[in-house]
Amino acid sequence: MNDVINPTVASDLGLKLGVNELPYAVPIHPMLVHFTIGLFIVAILFDGLGALYGIRKRLGLRLNIGRSTLFDIGWWNIASAALCTFVTVIFGYFEIALATPPVGIKSPWGFTASQTMLMHGVGGLILLGVLVLLSIWRGFQRYRWRKDKENQVQWSYLLAGAVTLGLMFFQGELGAHMSADFGIHNTAVQILRAPEDSPLKKCDIRTNCL
C-alpha cells in the first residue's frame, strides 16, 4: 500500500495506516465523546435538580441530600466535561484529517458524507467553545456571584445549558450518521468497499491488516 512508486496521501503522511485509514485498530474519538456527553448532561441535570430543590416539600418528599451537594456535581462535572472535550476535539480533527468519506450517498437528514463530516467538525469546535464558556460562567456563579446564595445557579444558565443540550443532540446525530450510515473509519465497511482484486479483500477483520 505504501508504495513509493505510487505515492498516496497515506505514504506521504509516513503513518502506518490500517484498513480503517487510522494508525490504530479502532477510532479513539468515539470513545472520548462518552465523556463529553455523559459529564455535560449529568452536570446540567444535577444543577437543574438543585435549582428545583424547593419543590421537594410540595411533593411531600423529605430528602436529606443537601442542596449544595447537587451543585457540587453540577460544577465539577461541567468543568470535567470542558477539559475532556479538548482531547475529544483533538482526536476528532486528527481522525477527520485521515478520513476519505464515501461519495454519492446520503444520511437520513439528506446530507452527503462530506457535508456531514464538515458540519460535525465545525460543530465540535463550536461546542468546545460553548462548554468552556459555560464552565467559566458556572465557576463565577459558584465562587463569586452566588457564593452565599442557597440557589447557586441562575435560570439563564440552566436555559443556556438546555440549548447546548439541543446543539449536542444535533452534533451527536451527525456523528452517528458518520458511523452508522457512512461507515467512516470502519474496518468492515472499508473491506466491503474495496474492489474485488484489492489485497484488502483478503484482510483479516480482527487484525486490521496493520
Place this chain on the structure above:
Amino acid sequence: MFAITLNEYNLPYPEPITSPIHPITVHFVIAMVVFSVLFDFLGHFQRRESFLNVGWWNLATATAAVIVAVFFGQLEAGFANYSKSVQPVLDWHTVIGWSLSAILVILALWRGFLRYRNPLRLNVPYLGAGLAVVGLVFYQTVLGTQLVWQYGLHVKPVVEASRQQGGSP
C-alpha cells in the same frame, strides 16, 4: 403473528429512530464510573467533601444507567448482523456487560455504606476496587467500539452486504 420489520440498521425501532440506542446509554456508565473513582481518589487524599460528593453521585448515576445500557445492549445484540468472526468479541462484551451491572450495584452499595458511616472518609480496599472497575469499564468500551468500528454491527453498509450475502465478513 405480525412479522417485525427491521430497518436498514437491522433494528426494530420506529422512525425517526434509526441507529442503535445502546451506544448513547453507555455514555452515562463510562463517564460516570471513571469520574466517580477519579473524584473519590482526589477527595480521599485531599479530604475534600465536594469531591467525595461527586464520587458518590456519579457512581449512583452510573449504577442506574448500567441497567438501561444492558437492556438496550441485549436487545440490539439480539438483532445484530452476525458473523463468525465477531462472536468472541460479542460474547465477551455480553458477559462483561452483565457482570458490570452486578458489580456496579455492589460497588454502589459499598460506597453508600461508607458514605453513611462517614462522608469524609473512604478506605484503600474501596479505592482499589474502584480502580479495578475502571479498568474493566475501559476494556468493555474498547470491545464495544470494536463491535461497531471493526465488525460493523448495525452499520448500514455492512447490514446491506450481509443481507445480500446471508452473512457479514
